[in-house]
Amino acid sequence: MNAKQRTGSTLLEVAIGSMMMAVLLIPAIHAMNDSDRLNKRHDLRISMLFAAEEQLEKTKISLLDPVAFDAAYIASGASTVQSITLAGTSGLVCRTQIIADKSIGVAPARLVTIVTEVWQDINGDRQYDNGEPSERLLTQQAKL
């Protein structure tokens, strides 16, 4: 500073102030990245639920055939794994399992639980692995 009192900041002060502001921006970048990631995950989950519900409906239709229903009831626990083709989403695999529910013992009524699990098969082994995004839906169907 010269003898005359000078008002204002030096270049160094301005630069340091700007740097501090820039440092404060880092959490904002993280927040935006997180929001983007969550958005993508949400879209994927919607697609997986759509695929799971589609599979559930197809299974329900197939079980409307009494012969198919009885066969599924006898083979309780058997599961089928298939790849799902869905526009806009790739690498989805679905496992459908039909489990006999013996909780209603009024013959000839029979009840089955249909479990559908859809996951994004990241490593392509057609098996659900920890960390792979997945959705699971289940419903029950009776034959009276």
Place this chain on the structure above:
Amino acid sequence: MNHLNHKGRLRRGLSLLEVIMCTVVVALMLVPIVDLIRVSNRTLVRVEKGSTTAQRLQQASIWLRDTLRDSQIQSVVRNNIQLRLANGDVATLQTNNTQLILNTKSHSTIVCDDITGASWRELLTTTPPFTRTGVVLAIQANDPVKGPIEIETTVAVGP
């Protein structure tokens, strides 16, 4: 900064060290700013693009599936599906150029816009009396990036 040079005269300006320090500080400051601009640009592109065609068709299919599930299907023919909605209204699902529309006596609902086509077929039991077990709906549209796409939905309408 002001300095006295070797002749004792006051010199105005910055030292080389100060300039270097400032340059380093500005460079450091630019890193997160550039990152922020990049992320915000990506978000802007995503928001401007809106939902993809596949997502749009998927949402329409989900709405249709829920509507059909809550309704009583009266007929499935090539041009339309006649159904009785949960509130008792009779409705017709049909296409109109690039729109899939659900018409009732009092109003029309645009189920999906900008489509290239929609089709449906009923699923029947394999044995007599061949009752209806489900309906398969397919909506087609053109995606600007992926080209023609189709989303198929199955709805069980069993007893």
